[in-house]
Amino acid sequence: MATTPIETVQRPHGNNLVRWAKDRPEVLVLSADLTASCEADGFRDAYPDRFFSMGMAEQNMMSFAAGLAREGFTPFVHTFAVFICRRPFDQVAMSIAYPNLPVRLIGFLPGLTTAGGVTHQAIDDVALMRLLPNMTVLECGDATEVESVLDAAQAVNGPVYVRMLRGEVPRLFDPGAPLRLGQARPLGAGRDLAVLSTGICTEEALRATAALRTAGLAVAHLHVSTLKPFTDPLILETIAGVRHGVITLENHGIIGGLGSAVAEWMAEAGLGKRLIRLGLRDTYAHGAGRDYLLREYGLDAMALVRAAEDLTGARLGLTEAALTRVRLETLGTADKTEDL
Template sequence: MAEVKNRAGGMGEIAEVEGPYERAPFGTELADLGALDERIVGLSADMSKYSDIIPFRDRFPERYFNAGMAEQNAVMMAAGMAKVGKIAFCATYAAFLTRRALDFIAVSCAHSNANVKIVAGSPGLVNPYGATHQSLEDLVVMRSIPDLTVIDPCDAVELRHAVRAAAATPGTFYIRNLRGKVPVVFDETDFTFEIGRARLLRPGRDVAVIGTGFMTARALAAAETAAGQGVSAAVLHVPTVKPLDAEAIAAVCADVNRVIVVENGVRSGGLGTAVVETLSDHGIAVPVQRIGLGDRFHPCGSQAYNEALFGLDEDAITRAVITGDWPHT
């Protein structure tokens, strides 16, 4: 593996992106939706720039509210606005939302079926500022809360569609945000998004690779490389972690020799755990390899550096698909 230099990008933004990308797909989509529906409001906790909500803020300043560095207040304001008929999008860092404001998300939003959409930036191992800013366990925590929809989009196209679906669907949502130069993986012309539905992106007979978020793009690249070496890998994209498309997961795993789950977060309790639970429920006995982060705090460093160090990069995933070897802890 080539040496990866530890050069951190700015506040959770991927510094270098190969191929097509969009800037601020979340904020741009929210602004477009705001023009169609006056009920939509935007909130942040002193993170408008670093949550990419600025396009909405600039277009509708009277409908944008900055709670300052007080995530609990931002979530409670969103819940209160939802009580009077607003569709409230609350955007800031995942680490601060899911730790400091967890009770407010669970009780004031999900338990109350509030029309609040939590848009969580720098999820997983994206942020360069170490354990205080890396929300490695957010999917674990959020999928445990009843009446909460959890979405982890793959690219800019899916993020925009997820925001659109959240705005149109009553209830509380948790959406992992992608910011800065957000890669475009899917073709808008034939793309569809349905809450609770996984997408089989590539058929295969030897190994099934199940991914969520931007890790799915790496799974696709790994499957393409593996095909050149005689390994047939199916790729299933699971953008909705909750509610989970258990039938699609069972179907893709039923006729392969092994399964690999790739996710940007801790291995225990996240998508990998959900897949193992699903296979157990369906009586499917197949080895499952979970590629994610171990039970530890992770250091400061650029996204590329940390992912190479802990085995979340494309090289490590490709090696696992072809050989089954993933020597990381």
């Protein structure tokens, strides 16, 4: 179940990685000159003989990780998502995915989580990773999922791509309810419409769905953390059980991500319901703060409210002031992780 977070966790991945890897000597970490920015500095300091700094040479890092995996190690590659899915795509495809090697690709700054602009905003990474045979694609939505995604990834006998969160991360889900491979997380039931959200957009969806229910709409809400394989029967059951249709909300382009996965499965199953996909609409974003970017490109709670009105034909009269605030801001600007 989703709750208003009781805490905001600072660097959950970096702290958890050190604990998690302690008794797993086969786990190695590779970094491409972004060690602190990807919260791998704690691992480097704790286990220096299991850490490799590969420099700004991502193609070589992917091939090196593949070689380590062939020798029985489990390499965890840490860098920004764009430097996993764009520059070394051929090496990921041919050296890692094709031989189905257990390499864990940990991608930071997914979508619009950075002010760094188009060079650092991974808005196509889910699409690229989904199309690779053998690749599992996971996305974290809160601190609980950040802390449990390593177990989920390690259970996969093959390569895994993780859209990871860093810095100050809210805890939206009970720590006793970890991320489950291949299972959507039910956050609300209803028969009017279905909302499927993933990643940081679930925080926005929680704000919107609370207001929609107050306005009289019965909203089913699923948080999706496994984007490939996309096979959880609960997703189809939820969509089939609503009257008006489904809205997807994702921190990614609408082509090839969650919205595409839902559309493909609905078509194959013959579910003749309307689908509204919220995400970047075949465009690049620009550099700015996260809240501004989500609002500017229609990935925020108000965009979801407007989509619900479109889907149901209702005019709900909801304003930003009516939307529940989920995030707890506990740190000052100077304490937050740097943008790059």
